[in-house]
Amino acid sequence: MADAPLADVIVLFGGTGDLAQKMLFPSLYILDADGFLSPGLKIVATARAHADTAAFAAQTRKAVEARGKVDDAVWERFAARLEYVEGDATTDEGAAKLKAAIGEAKLPIFYLSLSPSLYIRVCRALGHSGLAVPGSRIVLEKPIGRDLESSKEINAVLAEVFPEQHVFRIDHYLGKETVQNLLALRFANTLFEPLWNNLTIDHVQITVAETEGVGDRWPYYDEYGALRDMLQNHMLQLLCLVAMEPPSDMEPDSVRNEKVKVLRSLRPFTRADVAHNSVRGQYTAGVVGGQAAKAYEAERGQHSDTETFAALRVDIDNWRWAGVPFFLRTGKRLPDRRTQIVIQFKGVPHSIFGDGAEADLVANRLIIDLQPDEDIELLLMNKAPGLSRGGMRLQSLPLSLSLLKAYEGPNARRRIAYERLLLDVIHGNSTLFVRRDEVEQAWRWVDGVAAAWADAGMAPKPYAAGSWGPAGAFALIERSERVWND
Numbered sequence: 483m484a485d486a487p488l489a490d491v492i493v494l495f496g497g498t499g500d501l502a503q504k505m506l507f508p509s510l511y512i513l514d515a516d517g518f519l520s521p522g523l524k525i526v527a528t529a530r531a532h533a534d535t536a537a538f539a540a541q542t543r544k545a546v547e548a549r550g551k552v553d554d555a556v557w558e559r560f561a562a563r564l565e566y567v568e569g570d571a572t573t574d575e576g577a578a579k580l581k582a583a584i585g586e587a588k589l590p591i592f593y594l595s596l597s598p599s600l601y602i603r604v605c606r607a608l609g610h611s612g613l614a615v616p617g618s619r620i621v622l623e624k625p626i627g628r629d630l631e632s633s634k635e636i637n638a639v640l641a642e643v644f645p646e647q648h649v650f651r652i653d654h655y656l657g658k659e660t661v662q663n664l665l666a667l668r669f670a671n672t673l674f675e676p677l678w679n680n681l682t683i684d685h686v687q688i689t690v691a692e693t694e695g696v697g698d699r700w701p702y703y704d705e706y707g708a709l710r711d712m713l714q715n716h717m718l719q720l721l722c723l724v725a726m727e728p729p730s731d732m733e734p735d736s737v738r739n740e741k742v743k744v745l746r747s748l749r750p751f752t753r754a755d756v757a758h759n760s761v762r763g764q765y766t767a768g769v770v771g772g773q774a775a776k777a778y779e780a781e782r783g784q785h786s787d788t789e790t791f792a793a794l795r796v797d798i799d800n801w802r803w804a805g806v807p808f809f810l811r812t813g814k815r816l817p818d819r820r821t822q823i824v825i826q827f828k829g830v831p832h833s834i835f836g837d838g839a840e841a842d843l844v845a846n847r848l849i850i851d852l853q854p855d856e857d858i859e860l861l862l863m864n865k866a867p868g869l870s871r872g873g874m875r876l877q878s879l880p881l882s883l884s885l886l887k888a889y890e891g892p893n894a895r896r897r898i899a900y901e902r903l904l905l906d907v908i909h910g911n912s913t914l915f916v917r918r919d920e921v922e923q924a925w926r927w928v929d930g931v932a933a934a935w936a937d938a939g940m941a942p943k944p945y946a947a948g949s950w951g952p953a954g955a956f957a958l959i960e961r962s963e964r965v966w967n968d
């Protein structure tokens with residue numbers, strides 16, 4: 483990749499907020515500790531909360547300490563970069579204060595760690611006030627809109643102020659080491675790619691299960707639900723990385739072009755097939771990890787039609803994947819925290835082992851665990867040890883990479899996804915960020931699912947907190963004689 487110029491100031495909107503304090507500042511501190519921040523890089527945090535730089539730095543140090551050990555010398559260097567600007571950047575006064583704080587810096591990054599409802603206003607203000615200068619970059623968190631129309635509105639305003647190559651739309655899943663490892667697994671090994679198609683693969687499962695409930699995030703969540711909160715972004719990104727064609731290199735557009743092609747090949751849902759191919763659920767009271775958990779509606783305080791669980795059978799209409807269903811499942815208040823991709827291969831075409839071993843034969847399966855444990859297991863058939871009357875007995879055994887044991891030394895620590903992403907923004911590398919057409923294509927497809935649900939009058943089915951979702955989620959996959967890898 484051609485070297486983009488290094489940013490020299492990060493302006494963090496919403497600097498006192500949860501995301502900034504829990505993820506962004508700890509990540510920036512670690513980047514500094516690891517020697518990744520250039521000496522001149524400034525960090526300007528801005529928010530409405532009343533504070534001065536010293537008080538803000540003290541608060542931020544506590545947040546960084548909550549993630550791990552802080553070294554006094556590194557902290558001193560890091561704190562010297564910090565400046566806090568109290569105010570509202572959408573006013574003339576606020577913008578003037580920010581300009582003063584940015585000072586001589588020439589290449590600012592504007593990180594909007596804000597409610598998406600403020601994106602348009604803040605972006606316009608950056609344009610009007612002249613804070614956005616040629617070359618400056620803007621970083622936004624998901625969700626970019628709530629549907630195609632609202633995402634287009636945001637993207638249009640972004641485009642008035644920033645050229646697309648300077649817009650960094652974050653999907654924090656792409657910052658996870660294990661998610662990037664999917665690219666390495668597929669494209670740095672000769673082993674899998676020849677098998678990665680409908681001749682050999684039976685189906686794919688992608689599960690993102692959480693034990694946490696929605697809790698006090700309901701004002702946001704109730705507007706979005708599992709489909710828009712998890713599926714439109716994180717899960718479709720995982721699907722794209724599994725399903726895309728090999729890009730010619732790791733340039734941002736090479737990778738993103740291939741992902742867009744996958745999104746364009748997703749078969750739209752229709753009113754006629756939506757009940758057959760999808761399940762919506764909402765958790766009721768139950769027990770998770772031995773603790774009583776409230777129903778979603780009790781957290782919400784009233785009746786709600788928002789889904790906290792979604793399972794979908796997705797078909798990708800292209801040559802590689804025709805006839806290979808992708809089963810996607812995500813939910814809150816499930817029994818386990820687990821992000822897992824399962825590549826289920828087809829069975830052998832003919833068994834030579836006779837009747838006794840017929841029942842032993844299990845088709846190969848590649849299990850990629852992304853969270854909480856990182857592991858890659860390939861289930862292979864072996865001869866069962868020992869003697870038996872009649873024919874040979876067989877046994878399926880895992881070939882396991884045990885990634886946690888394999889990663890030793892300074893790289894053993896699990897990195898925060900934002901470390902990678904912030905470093906990439908500073909260097910101007912957008913490979914791991916979501917391009918405008920990508921986010922819009924994902925919304926186009928998701929809007930189709932939401933519209934089909936509405937047309938078919940599909941209300942979420944209840945499931946007890948601590949269970950694997952409504953019974954329909956099992957039926958969804960069993961209809962095609964497959965089962966979830968639980």
Ligand code: BG6
Pocket residue numbers: 692711712853
């Ligand atoms: C966020 C969603 O994008 O991702 C949350 O808004 C969800 O609802 C979170 O809990 C999951 O992220 P992770 O990294 O904990 O898997």
